Amino acid sequence: MISETAERKGQWEMAWKRWILQSARTWDDVAGIIQLINISEIDHDHMLFTQYALDLNLIIQALNNQEASFENLYKGDEIFQRLLDYAKIHFEHEKVIMEQMKSPLMKAHLEQHAIFMKMIEDHYKEFKQGRLHIVSGLKLSVLDWWVNHINGIDYQTFVVRNSHSGEEVHNE
Template identity: 30%
Template sequence: MPSTWNDSLKTGIPLIDFQHKQLFDQMDLLIQNLEERRGKHELKSTLSFLDMYVNNHFKYEESCMNLYHCPVACKNQKAHEQFIANFENIKLKIDQNHSFDSIVRGIKIDLLDWFINHIKNIDTQLKPCIKK
């Protein structure tokens, strides 16, 4: 499965770029596990990792935005809350045994597409604040 991550998503902040790549890799793995009809154990393992990593990444990124007085810090935090709500909805659908195709569509739209737009429109605004 090709990775969703590509160089157009680089923010120019190496640690944040690394974390973003890891998040994309795990979301791609989740989709692959669903498309290959893997068991609940493998899905739960990937979901658990994503849960932990999303929370750690968002806390780190929000702390950077606050530290460097980034003007979109508040917007970033609200956007993260939306992502977490989307992710919780995906996990609920998996628990309720919704169709794999429906869940995959949700991941692609509500997580991957959301994340791409978030990086390009919000996260990239942090780098100029760090350079000040």
């Protein structure tokens, strides 16, 4: 019975987070479901990139609904470039900190970053080819991935730190 209740609670939380991600328009809408890392440079990056990912969702929505204007296409292109540039900058920030920390999670963490870069590049290619139906099907994927990454391996690497030993939790 207890596990059933816990399971239901878990499902409800997942549905709730999904709904927030689907309906969010600004950082304030999603800030509550994104973990703080307590390194100001990293938290700042997380906030900025989240806003770019939300901007991307809005523009994809607009383009899908009828507003395939030159202006919206141009904006979409600009957002993709900003996402790619900023992801690169942010991942470099995290890499430097992981090196300083000698993080045991570094290898796995950098692999995730590489997968994400490839995902954005692929979406951008599809966008440039006018394959909006594919991009729109993936509307949430950039934001979803990003939030899961922050709450998952970013949190483990920079806050929990020695998750391999499972003994200590640092919250500085």
